[in-house]
Amino acid sequence: MKGKHKRFADRLSANVLLITSILILVTLTIVALQVFTDLAEHSREDAARDLHTEILRMEESLEEAEVAVSNASWVVNDMRKDEEALKRITRQILLSNPYLRGASVSFIPYGFDPEVKYFAPYSIRNEAVPDAVFTFQRGSVDYDYPTMDWFQIPQLLGKPYWSDPYFDENNTGLQLVSYAYPLKDDAGSVYAVLSVDVALTDLIGLVDELKPYPNSMSLLVAKNGSFIYHPDKSRIMNSTIFSEPMEAGDTGWIGIARDMMAGKTGLAEAEGWSGRVLVVYETLRNGWPMALISPYRDIFRDSSRMINFLVIVAILSLLALFFVSRKMILRQTQPITEFSFAALSMAKGNFQSHIPEVASGDEMQNLHDSLEYMQKSVSSYIAELKATTASNERYAGELDIARKIQLNMLPDFRINDGRVGLHAVMCPAKEVGGDLFDYQIRDKYLYFLVGDVSGKGVPAALFMAITRAAFRFISGLGLDISKIVGRVNNTLAEGNKSTMFVTLFAGKLDLETLELHFCNAGHNPVVIVPPGGKPYFLKVKPNIACGLFEGFAYESESITLEKGTRLFVYTDGVTEAEKADKSQYGEDRLLEWAAGMDRYADEEAAVEGILSELRTFAAGNEQNDDITAMAITLK
Amino acid sequence: MRFLRYISAILLVAASSAAASGQSLTSMRFRPQWTAQAQFAGYYVAAEKGFFKEEGIALQIDHLPLNSTESSLDALLRGDVDVISNQLIPSIVARSQGRKIVNILQVSQNSALMCVSHSPITAPDVLHGHRVGRWKSGFHELAEIFFNDEHVEVEWVPFIRSINLFVSGAVDATLCYSYSEYFELLLAMGEINPICTMRFSELGYNIPEDGVYVTEQYYNSHKELLAGFARAVRKGWDYAREHKDEALDIVMREIEKNNVSSNRYMQKLMLDEILRLQLNPITSEYDYAPVDVTLYDYLQKGLVSNGNIKSPVEYGSLIKTFED
Numbered sequence: 040m041k042g043k044h045k046r047f048a049d050r051l052s053a054n055v056l057l058i059t060s061i062l063i064l065v066t067l068t069i070v071a072l073q074v075f076t077d078l079a080e081h082s083r084e085d086a087a088r089d090l091h092t093e094i095l096r097m098e099e100s101l102e103e104a105e106v107a108v109s110n111a112s113w114v115v116n117d118m119r120k121d122e123e124a125l126k127r128i129t130r131q132i133l134l135s136n137p138y139l140r141g142a143s144v145s146f147i148p149y150g151f152d153p154e155v156k157y158f159a160p161y162s163i164r165n166e167a168v169p170d171a172v173f174t175f176q177r178g179s180v181d182y183d184y185p186t187m188d189w190f191q192i193p194q195l196l197g198k199p200y201w202s203d204p205y206f207d208e209n210n211t212g213l214q215l216v217s218y219a220y221p222l223k224d225d226a227g228s229v230y231a232v233l234s235v236d237v238a239l240t241d242l243i244g245l246v247d248e249l250k251p252y253p254n255s256m257s258l259l260v261a262k263n264g265s266f267i268y269h270p271d272k273s274r275i276m277n278s279t280i281f282s283e284p285m286e287a288g289d290t291g292w293i294g295i296a297r298d299m300m301a302g303k304t305g306l307a308e309a310e311g312w313s314g315r316v317l318v319v320y321e322t323l324r325n326g327w328p329m330a331l332i333s334p335y336r337d338i339f340r341d342s343s344r345m346i347n348f349l350v351i352v353a354i355l356s357l358l359a360l361f362f363v364s365r366k367m368i369l370r371q372t373q374p375i376t377e378f379s380f381a382a383l384s385m386a387k388g389n390f391q392s393h394i395p396e397v398a399s400g401d402e403m404q405n406l407h408d409s410l411e412y413m414q415k416s417v418s419s420y421i422a423e424l425k426a427t428t429a430s431n432e433r434y435a436g437e438l439d440i441a442r443k444i445q446l447n448m449l450p451d452f453r454i455n456d457g458r459v460g461l462h463a464v465m466c467p468a469k470e471v472g473g474d475l476f477d478y479q480i481r482d483k484y485l486y487f488l489v490g491d492v493s494g495k496g497v498p499a500a501l502f503m504a505i506t507r508a509a510f511r512f513i514s515g516l517g518l519d520i521s522k523i524v525g526r527v528n529n530t531l532a533e534g535n536k537s538t539m540f541v542t543l544f545a546g547k548l549d550l551e552t553l554e555l556h557f558c559n560a561g562h563n564p565v566v567i568v569p570p571g572g573k574p575y576f577l578k579v580k581p582n583i584a585c586g587l588f589e590g591f592a593y594e595s596e597s598i599t600l601e602k603g604t605r606l607f608v609y610t611d612g613v614t615e616a617e618k619a620d621k622s623q624y625g626e627d628r629l630l631e632w633a634a635g636m637d638r639y640a641d642e643e644a645a646v647e648g649i650l651s652e653l654r655t656f657a658a659g660n661e662q663n664d665d666i667t668a669m670a671i672t673l674k
Numbered sequence: 675m676r677f678l679r680y681i682s683a684i685l686l687v688a689a690s691s692a693a694a695s696g697q698s699l700t701s702m703r704f705r706p707q708w709t710a711q712a713q714f715a716g717y718y719v720a721a722e723k724g725f726f727k728e729e730g731i732a733l734q735i736d737h738l739p740l741n742s743t744e745s746s747l748d749a750l751l752r753g754d755v756d757v758i759s760n761q762l763i764p765s766i767v768a769r770s771q772g773r774k775i776v777n778i779l780q781v782s783q784n785s786a787l788m789c790v791s792h793s794p795i796t797a798p799d800v801l802h803g804h805r806v807g808r809w810k811s812g813f814h815e816l817a818e819i820f821f822n823d824e825h826v827e828v829e830w831v832p833f834i835r836s837i838n839l840f841v842s843g844a845v846d847a848t849l850c851y852s853y854s855e856y857f858e859l860l861l862a863m864g865e866i867n868p869i870c871t872m873r874f875s876e877l878g879y880n881i882p883e884d885g886v887y888v889t890e891q892y893y894n895s896h897k898e899l900l901a902g903f904a905r906a907v908r909k910g911w912d913y914a915r916e917h918k919d920e921a922l923d924i925v926m927r928e929i930e931k932n933n934v935s936s937n938r939y940m941q942k943l944m945l946d947e948i949l950r951l952q953l954n955p956i957t958s959e960y961d962y963a964p965v966d967v968t969l970y971d972y973l974q975k976g977l978v979s980n981g982n983i984k985s986p987v988e989y990g991s992l993i994k995t996f997e998d
Contacts, residue, residue: 186810188838195805195831195844203838206935263841264862278937279861286939297864 048372052365056357063353071346075339079317082338083306086251086319090331093249093257098324100138100242101201104218104235107136108199112220115144115233119222122151122160129162130172132235140164140211141236143177144222147194148185150230159184163211163236182209189217194229197221201325203261204239204276214239214276216267239275243268252337258330264300267327280328295320299328308335374403378410390418438470438497445471445500448507450478453643458550459485462642463669464650466612472665473499474610475507475541479514483550486514489669490543491562491610493584499665502539506531506585510545520547521595524558524585528593531586540586544579544608553602553673558595560585563611566633570603574633576626604673605636607649612666616653619660624653642670699732700899703755707746710737710932712925712945713853713884714759716781720910722924729902737932745811747887750775756892757903761883762965763815763977769992770983774890776994779904780964781911782884784951787816788856789872790840791847798824798872805829807839807848817849819976820879837862853947857940880955881973882965893994901996908962915949915960918942964993 111132118124125144132142143161151158157178165171177184184190193200202217219234246257246268259268264279280299284292291309295318298305304321311334320330377395384392394414397407445467454461463476473492478485488510492499509530513523524545531541542561548554557565557577561584564576582593600606609629616624632652639645646668653666706714717735720726726733736755738746746758747768759781768775791801798821808814810832821828833839833848837858840848850856852873860866874880886907893900914921925941954961967989974986 183810183834186832186834188833188842191831191833192839192842192844195839196842200842263838264864274937277935278939281861281864282937282939285861286942293864300864 048365048368051368052361055364056361059360060357063357067346067349067353070349074342074346078339078342079335082317082333083319086317086331086333087306087321089249089251090257090319090321090329093246093331094321094323094329096245097242097259097329100237101218101323101325103136103138104237105199107132107139107142108218108220108233108235111142112222112233115231116222119144119151119231122158126160126162126174129160130174133162133164133172134170136235138237138241139235140213140215140238140241141217141234143234144231145178145184145190145234146231147229157184161210177210189219189234190232193219193221193232197223197229201262201327203263203265204267206276207236211236211238216242216261239267249331251331252333254337255331255333258332260299260328260330262326264296295330299330302326302328371403374407378406381410381414385414385417390414390421441497441500442467442470445504448504449476454478454480454485455641456480458674459548460642460672460674461485461487461669462646463489463608463667464646466650466662466666467495467500468612468662468665469496471497471500473503473541474612474665474667475503476608476667476669477507477510478669479511480550481515485548485550485671486546487548487608487669487671488514488543488545489562489608489610489667490541490585491612491665491667492541493539495665498537498539502531502541502586506541506543514545519595520545520556520558521593523547524560524582524593524595525591528560528585528587528591529589532589535586538587540584542584542610546608548671548673552599553604554597554599556595556597558582558593560593563609563614566607566609566629567600568605568607568633568636570601570605574607574630574636576630600673602673605633605645606669606671606673607633607636607645608667608669608671609649610665610667612662612664613649613653613668615664616657616666617660617663618656618658624656628656636670639670642672645670698730699727700730700896701732701734702726702757702899702903703734703736704757704759705736705738705746705749705755706759707761707884708738710925710928710934711854711936712922712941713948715914715921715925715945715948716907716911717759718910718924718928719914719921720906723910723913725906725909725913726903729899729906731899731903731906735928747773747775750887750889757886757888757900759884760887761813762881762885763883763973763982764812765885765887766973766977766987766992767815767982769987770977770985775887775992776890776893777885777887777964777992778893778900778994778996779886779907780882780962780993781886781907782882782948782951783954783963784882785816785873785875785880786852786883786947786951787813787874787879788850788852789817789847789874790850790856790859790866791870791872792840792843793846794867794869795847795872796869798826801828801847802826803829804846805831805844807831807833807845809849810834814849815977815980815982816874816879816881818982819980820874820877822980823976853944853951857943857947861940881969883951897996904996911949911952911962912960914945915952918945918949921945964995 111128115125115128118128129142129144133139141161141163143159145159148156157176159177160174161177162172162174165173189202199218199220202219204214204216207213207215215236215238217234217236219232221229222231222233224230243259246259249255249257256270257268258266258280260280261267264281266275266278266280269275280296281293284296295307295309299320302322306317306319308315309318311332313334313336315335317333317335317338318330320328322328374395374397381392381394394407394410397403449465461478463478465472465474465476473495475490476488478487490506492502492506506527509527513526524543544557544559544562544565546555546557557579559579560582564579566574567577568574577598580594580596583591614624614626614629632649636645639648649668650666704717706717721733721735747760747764749755750758751773765775765777789795789806795801806828808830814830831839831845837848837855839845840859841862850859886904888900922938922942922945925945926938929936929941952960954963956966957963970989977983978986
């Protein structure tokens with residue numbers, strides 16, 4: 040029992056735990072989603088702002104070169120026929136701008152001197168000596184600058200051009216980008232390109248430091264897609280922004296790359312090396328796209344920690360909730376265990392078992408009160424039942440005694456002298472019956488009687504006792520049989536407030552003359568079986584049953600029988616013996632049976648025989664009426 | 675006596691092995707017509723795998739300097755190198771100009787020449803009057819013949835080696851090879867609309883390109899050696915086709931050695947395309963067959979009418995084969 044009780048507490052607290060967990064989970068999820076959404080929003084704004092700031096800074100550096108060039112362009116234009124002046128200008132540009140690595144004024148083929156194909160005064164720094172500048176002519180068959188990008192593109196476009204990064208193996212041995220400015224004559228044709236060179240390393244020096252988050256990284260891309268800056272230095276100039284995504288078939292990154300190369304400003308999410316990353320991108324004024332990539336893991340780290348902390352706190356709280364509520368439930372429901380003990384004890388018959396006291400005024404109180412009431416009412420019901428059972432047993436005992444008394448009233452001796460044989464049996468339907476028979480031999484007469492009191496059970500048995508006692512006494516007065524029956528009738532009818540009556544057949548047989556005087560009082564016709572002849576019902580005057588009308592004048596009749604005649608006297612319990620289908624034994628069957636009476640050895644056997652017949656006929660159906668059978672043989 | 679016999683035996687063995695190593699390997703200098711890349715994978719693989727050594731050749735691969743404006747042909751004629759890789763058309767032109775070179779192996783079986791434009795090339799005359807980029811060192815004869823046939827006049831803009839000219843918009847269209855600049859353009863721009871491209875191989879101008887060339891003089895005096903060279907080269911390309919990853923490794927090493935800026939993905943794309951171009955369209959086999967005679971004659975007519983050569987170059991004078 041204890042185990043079951045514990046499981047109830049567990050189940051209830053588990054349900055509480057489950058519901059609470061769901062609620063907490065939902066709440067935490069909503070909170071987390073809100074936090075991360077806000078955070079994502081802010082991080083995007085912050086990243087875009089950081090990138091923009093960095094781009095502005097880079098554009099400042101680029102602007103230095105652009106300004107240096109545009110400042111020099113008008114001077115170059117003025118001096119374009121003066122070789123020495125042009126050389127000086129290139130030197131001056133370098134000296135005024137420590138940021139620049141090289142400066143050159145490169146003329147279109149034969150543009151300076153129709154005899155000379157290449158004319159490109161060019162100054163570069165002497166790394167060994169600070170502020171020292173080398174100036175020389177750059178063009179040659181081996182350095183055919185007119186077919187180089189930094190010259191050709193601005194020449195063809197007619198616009199200033201920031202070149203894509205290239206490796207200047209011929210002169211500086213550095214990775215450079217050049218800003219090239221086409222110089223136009225009055226007709227608008229390009230006659231030379233004024234260019235300055237910036238070292239890649241100078242340009243991207245601080246890009247590395249743009250790290251709003253620990254694992255942020257930046258990308259700076261040239262117009263032809265190749266990297267000007269990449270955290271993996273080996274990629275710079277060796278691969279393009281499309282190389283890796285195309286090789287991997289990563290459509291996400293390819294899309295971002297296309298947007299960047301199209302000069303768009305925006306943001307996107309993509310898969311990085313270790314999870315999702317935020318990518319913000321913007322294009323510099325000169326057409327170079329730049330991107331700032333931050334892993335979401337970094338962005339969400341602090342918030343993740345907070346949420347993790349909340350989750351742990353929640354889990355611990357839920358566990359505590361589980362155990363505390365379980366304990367509380369156990370305590371609250373302790374009386375239930377005791378109630379169930381008491382109920383079990385009651386079922387076993389102990390109505391004094393203790394019901395624990397409860398005064399909480401709630402459902403427990405109701406349960407306690409109901410149990411207490413049940414205990415009291417069952418207890419008194421059982422006591423009543425005991426008394427009733429005891430009185431029933433007493434009654435049954437008395438009935439048993441009454442049965443014995445009744446049976447004792449009936450003669451049980453067999454008459455079997457040489458003149459006549461007689462045997463009779465009464466089988467009551469209940470403990471006591473309403474049938475009776477009697478017989479005695481006095482002098483030369485055999486007096487016999489079979490009667491059937493209306494009804495059955497104790498009332499009929501009492502009436503039967505009176506009838507039998509009256510017949511015994513009156514038949515000893517030597518009267519005529521009709522007078523005997525009349526007096527019995529008067530005795531019964533006197534003061535008979537109940538409508539009980541008794542049918543009877545009384546006979547007085549002269550044993551010498553074999554004359555039978557008889558009086559029938561509403562009873563079943565007697566069966567006569569002449570020796571060697573067919574049985575028949577004795578014709579009788581019906582008169583009326585006894586006990587109804589005081590003073591009724593009964594008439595008797597007589598018949599002379601011969602030796603060997605059998606008589607069968609009975610009550611309607613015989614003819615009205617029922618099968619299960621309510622069909623009755625009937626008079627025809629009785630006659631049939633009576634025709635074979637001589638097969639029986641004696642009267643006792645005959646009586647037994649009819650009883651056996653009836654039992655067979657009834658086939659297990661309950662006996663509905665008292666059965667009396669009396670067989671008489673005249674010897 | 676015995677001692678002497680031992681000594682002489684040892685000396686004999688040493689001498690003969692020295693002689694063997696000295697005599698069996700002839701040194702040859704090879705120059706591909708461009709910088710180190712998967713375009714010449716077969717040669718690198720053959721060298722690495724010792725196929726040249728098997729043929730008694732100690733091969734030295736000597737690439738063009740990066741910004742050089744001269745061609746491998748110039749170096750061959752000067753005698754700086756013994757054998758070069760070169761394209762068919764420039765070789766025909768050179769031969770017609772009296773430069774006595776011969777072809778001993780035709781590696782490429784298809785034209786890789788393409789034209790990529792910023793706007794759709796619905797018909798060739800779309801490019802009329804447009805600026806079209808071409809290599810400074812030539813290789814555009816086929817395109818010239820084509821445009822002449824189509825009566826389209828373009829403004830040729832020579833470049834050295836990069837695609838920045840096209841990407842920056844300085845030219846309207848550019849010639850490129852399907853195995854090199856095409857991929858560079860793709861990796862620079864992210865996508866190329868096929869409608870903006872033109873492949874000469876699909877327009878009836880499918881002239882093979884890369885082959886192995888030597889001077890006629892060298893050929894006459896080194897026939898057996900060159901037969902071996904051709905065998906080794908074929909073997910190298912066959913091996914590369916069977917072992918692409920290994921070939922790529924070899925190519926990447928060569929690239930790093932020569933300080934060329936590229937990446938493995940770009941080289942992989944190039945190698946796949948180069949190998950594809952080696953499939954003979956007539957026999958559908960990788961047979962390194964010499965150029966088809968009919969096609970060759972057809973080409974001569976085009977070159978003559980384009981003014982590249984004065985008169986056709988006789989097939990047999992240029993194209994040599996070996997019996998093996």
